[in-house]
Amino acid sequence: MKTLKFICLILFLTSLLQDAFGQNTSTQLQKYFSALHQNQQFNGNVLIAEKGKVVFEQAYGYADFDSKRLNTLSTEVPIASITKTFTATAILQLKDKGLLKLTDPVIKFLPDFPYAGITIRNLLSHTSGMPSFDVLLDSVTKARPDTVLTNKDLIAGIKNTKIPLNYQPGEKWNYDNTNFAVLALIVEKLSGLSIDNYFKIHILKPAGMTHTFFPAFTFYHYSEGEKKNLAIPYFKPYSYSDSYIRSDSILFLAKYWHNYNFRGFGETISTTQDLLKYDQALYNGKLVSEASLQAAFIPYRLNNGEYNRAWYGLGWQVDRDSTFGKVVNHTGGIAGLSAVLVRNINLHQTVIIYSIGSDNAHIYAIDAMNILNGRRVAAPKKNIANLYAATLLTTGPKAAASLLEKAKRDTANYAVNEDDFNAVAYDLLGSEAAYQLPVVPHPIAALAVFKLNTELFPTSWNVYDSYGDALRQTGHKAEAIKMYQKSIELNPKNEDGWVFCGG
Missing domain, CATH: 3.40.710.10 (DD-peptidase/beta-lactamase superfamily)
Structure with missing residues (x-):
């Protein structure tokens, strides 16, 4: 009789643990996707199931931005x-x-x-x-x-x-x-x-x-x-x-x-x-x-x-x-x-x-x-590079610098990432646009962001290589050579740098 009671107790506790894990998983998923949506990085639907049973399902934001029609759980989508x-x-x-x-x-x-x-x-x-x-x-x-x-x-x-x-x-x-x-x-x-x-x-x-x-x-x-x-x-x-x-x-x-x-x-x-x-x-x-x-x-x-x-x-x-x-x-x-x-x-x-x-x-x-599956996932963060570039264009360098300083102090919510700044700088340079859309170059802003990236990540050879590339594209050959030389100092295998510097 004691054995039966013990088995029942174990089963009951196991059930409680499974329920607690399920609730915790759902909470973690909710936090993750809510953060993405709040950061303007996710607008859509998510459905997650285990053994055919839905464990998390949520719709976020607009299905049609113009009409403000919301996504719902039954919104149809081109897959x-x-x-x-x-x-x-x-x-x-x-x-x-x-x-x-x-x-x-x-x-x-x-x-x-x-x-x-x-x-x-x-x-x-x-x-x-x-x-x-x-x-x-x-x-x-x-x-x-x-x-x-x-x-x-x-x-x-x-x-x-x-x-x-x-x-x-x-x-x-x-x-x-x-x-x-x-x-x-x-x-x-x-x-x-x-x-x-x-x-x-x-x-x-x-x-x-x-x-x-x-x-x-x-x-x-x-x-x-x-x-x-x-x-x-x-x-x-x-x-x-x-x-x-x-x-x-x-x-x-x-x-x-x-x-x-x-x-x-x-x-x-x-x-x-x-x-x-x-x-x-x-x-x-x-x-x-x-x-x-x-x-x-x-x-x-x-x-x-x-x-x-x-x-x-x-x-x-x-x-x-x-x-x-x-x-x-x-x-x-x-x-x-x-x-x-x-x-x-x-x-x-x-x-x-x-x-x-x-x-x-x-x-x-x-x-x-x-x-x-219980693996830790980093909390979504706002892309400060994109926000910096947008502020630089609309409000000016002082406001952009202030925003960046705020982001540096708030690393829980902002990601200060070398690749992000590099990508947005090339976007500002405007060498090409997707789907044959009109090209809208911002060369001065682009060079400012490329330069900023060398200051944020001074030990990265790639930021100097990219800055050199941008200077070359905008006709600043002497300054470009200096940046390529710096990239070669940090990475002697940088072939593009050697080619431009005549090595």
Whole structure:
């Protein structure tokens, strides 16, 4: 009787400890994401689950900055390249049915495909060596600038191409959407369905994903109905910018994705809750056999026997850090929005995040996974470099210096980081702008920040090298040589410095 009471007591105490740990984990996650949001570093949704049970879920900030429409737990979001895992799932389903082998050459299913040596496995692992579709179809879009190309136009457009492979299949790795557009064509050929309908019937329906759909046009061309509950991508043109612009207002992006309305690599709109259903359907064997999934979660070995440099498997990225078990993920990114699905296969843990106006969703997800497993994560801090640059431009050097002094005294909330100052200084220099936006250089402010970085981090060779580069670009050759010489003193292996100094 005493033994039974003792066992019951142990079970009761264990339950209390588990509840306490769960509450502490949730509190830590709340603090982390709230700090990111307060620092204006995170605007989006996060969902974290363990063994299928949601342990933390929260929406932050605006889904549409212009209308002030808030993110909610059911906000729909363009998941971009997370779609590649759908296409990989479709291919593995066809493999499980015996309709294809991963070693099959693409020409077995698409006879007009111009590259005979490429296999399905090469496409899944981004080791095909294929040029990007915009390179392959450049002559088509130049001849007909208003043309809208879809999957059915891909093979017809490239079957007689003379453009060689970038490398032999399996020789190297490079991430390219073209691989998955071709895989989508194989799915369509073998199933007799459009890729969208295949996804609906064979992935969304069995997984119970009722809030996932495929817009009529990919990226930045959403209809008013599609945008009603959509997380709208917004983009900061410069790191020091204090405001965002809508990504769909950028002419370069609108035109590019008007020409290329391809499927299979990034066109899905979903929710964090639907992605959890997808995640659970993979765990529960509703979509793909366990053997096929395990094969997908192994980094692809190149022809030389080494893992590819990205540790990319078959439609999934494999994390190198296996401290808490095998972790796989896929990110999705478009201008002004990033998303990620991270899965700890061994511990059955899932982190799903999207972030508007930031490309850091994956970084936040890894931090969340570490918190979930009891690992200490540094508290988010404000980027003082960006704030300094913005203040310098709007209020002047005195106010910027005062702000920096405040940040130095408040290291709990501000990060004074060499790389941050270097990055914002180059942004101020304005040598180029993303997505063909107008360049707005601030050379005087840029040189001031580069110089400041040498004062903040006087033992770093790189700050002198960068300052020298900026002086060179702005026509101050003598001063540039002095900075390069200082960088060489600190790092004799600085080849750029030697080249400029004539060494």
